Amino acid sequence: MKILSRVVTALAAIGCLSLSSCSSGTEGASEEKISNALAVEMDPGLEIDDIEIKATDSLGTDVNPRFRTRSKVSITYAEDFYRANGKLDGKPLVTQVAKAGDTVSGDVITLSTPQGDDWRVEIERLEFPPIQGQAASQFGNSPFLVEGSDEYHATVEKLAEADAKAEAERVRKVADLKARLSGAWVSSQPVTKNGAVYEHRGLQTGYRLKLDPADGEVGTGTATMYVYSRPDDDMTTDIGYAIDESGDFATITFNRGAYHRQLRTDVGRGRKWQLNADGQMTTSFGRDVWLAQLKKQ
Numbered sequence: 001m002k003i004l005s006r007v008v009t010a011l012a013a014i015g016c017l018s019l020s021s022c023s024s025g026t027e028g029a030s031e032e033k034i035s036n037a038l039a040v041e042m043d044p045g046l047e048i049d050d051i052e053i054k055a056t057d058s059l060g061t062d063v064n065p066r067f068r069t070r071s072k073v074s075i076t077y078a079e080d081f082y083r084a085n086g087k088l089d090g091k092p093l094v095t096q097v098a099k100a101g102d103t104v105s106g107d108v109i110t111l112s113t114p115q116g117d118d119w120r121v122e123i124e125r126l127e128f129p130p131i132q133g134q135a136a137s138q139f140g141n142s143p144f145l146v147e148g149s150d151e152y153h154a155t156v157e158k159l160a161e162a163d164a165k166a167e168a169e170r171v172r173k174v175a176d177l178k179a180r181l182s183g184a185w186v187s188s189q190p191v192t193k194n195g196a197v198y199e200h201r202g203l204q205t206g207y208r209l210k211l212d213p214a215d216g217e218v219g220t221g222t223a224t225m226y227v228y229s230r231p232d233d234d235m236t237t238d239i240g241y242a243i244d245e246s247g248d249f250a251t252i253t254f255n256r257g258a259y260h261r262q263l264r265t266d267v268g269r270g271r272k273w274q275l276n277a278d279g280q281m282t283t284s285f286g287r288d289v290w291l292a293q294l295k296k297q
Contacts, residue, residue, distance in 0.1 A: 027056045028067030029112035029119035037121035038073065038108055045079040045135025049103060060113075067112050073128070074105040083133035085147060089155050092144040097133040104129055173247025178214045180277045181241070181250055185209040185294040188279070190228045192291045198265075204228040205263050207281065207292045209239075209252075217243040223252070225260050235260055241275070249276040 029037075035051045042048070052072045060066030082094035106128020112119045145152045187206035190197045198205055206228040211221040219241050226234030238255040252273045273283040279294035 027053075028065070028069055029110065029121045031071065033112070033119050033121050034069065034071055034108070034110050037110065037123060041123055042075070043131060043134060044138055045077065045081060046131065047076050047078045048073065049076040050074040051108075054107070059111075065114060068124070069110050069112065071108050071110065072105065073108050074103055075128075075131075077102045077104075079135040079137060081131070081133040081135055082139070082144070082146065088145050088152070089159060091155075092139060092142065093147060093152075094133075094139070094144050095147045104131070170245070170247055174217065174243055174245070175247075177247050177250065177277055178217070178243055180296075181211050181243075181275065182213045182219070183211060184297040185211070185275075185279060186297055187228065187292055188295040189293050194289055195291075198290075200263055200265070203263055205260075205265055205292075206231065207294065208234075209275075209281075209294065211241060214241070214243060217245075223254060225263070225265060227260075227262060233262065249274045252281070 031051050031053055034053070035048050038051070039048055050073070054070045054072055056067050056069045058065070059068055077098045077100055079100050080096060081098040083097050085093045085095055087093055106126065108126055108128075109124040111122045111124050114120070145155060186208045190199075190204035190206060192198060204227070206226050208224040208226065208231075209221060210224075212219050221239050221241065222236050223239045224234045224236040226232070239252050240255060241250045241252045243250050252275055254271050254273075271283060271285070273281050273292075275281045275294075279296065281292040281294055283290050
């Protein structure tokens with residue numbers, strides 16, 4: 001009987017060496033193993049400050065052990081964290097959501113199963129406030145603007161001044177164009193089509209405009225299409241024009257169709273032309289680009 005007892009004791013000892021359920025690891029992965037598994041899943045700039053196992057449930061058997069563990073975790077921000085809010089003056093604009101040294105705590109639920117002589121740990125879920133933004137180092141080497149900082153306010157002020165200057169320049173250009181366009185214009189050279197002088201049976205085309213002073217940013221007038229070599233061989237139609245808000249050009253619209261039989265040219269009712277301060281009047285029709293170079297009379 002003593003021999004049999006010794007055999008049983010020896011077999012039990014061997015079993016305890018081979019099965020984790022007989023060791024201190026019967027409850028699954030240790031806090032260190034859980035911490036290492038969680039660290040792999042965390043974003044750069046975060047560090048695990050402390051972890052403590054609160055409870056463990058066995059989901060398996062002695063042959064196939066499997067444990068679910070709830071651990072309390074404290075995480076520290078190793079860097080300042082920011083949330084991207086677009087761009088300002090060509091630089092990323094960010095809002096600070098956490099400072100280096102801030103902490104966040106909660107629970108992590110893990111599953112652990114044997115893997116050789118160790119434990120394989122899976123993160124099942126996290127139960128603590130979401131980590132917003134990303135670490136400062138993740139924005140690369142490009143400088144960024146922190147909303148509310150001195151640099152941010154200086155940039156906003158600079159951009160406001162630039163916008164005000166640009167708006168003043170735009171208003172000046174609109175006023176200058178209005179004054180410039182009012183009056184009579186006439187072709188200084190024949191009309192071109194796609195860069196070449198347009199002719200029909202040797203006859204070339206010219207234009208005359210008479211623009212009344214604009215009321216606000218719109219005005220009216222007349223347009224005359226004529227044979228360039230015979231200015232009296234012409235036809236006239238009513239037009240309207242509107243100063244573009246950029247101050248770069250005015251859009252001229254022919255209110256009635258204007259067809260010149262000898263020139264075989266029809267500007268077309270509703271056709272829109274662009275006229276700038278230098279007297280270039282252009283329009284596109286299909287793939288064709290027409291240009292009438294005018295001069296102020």
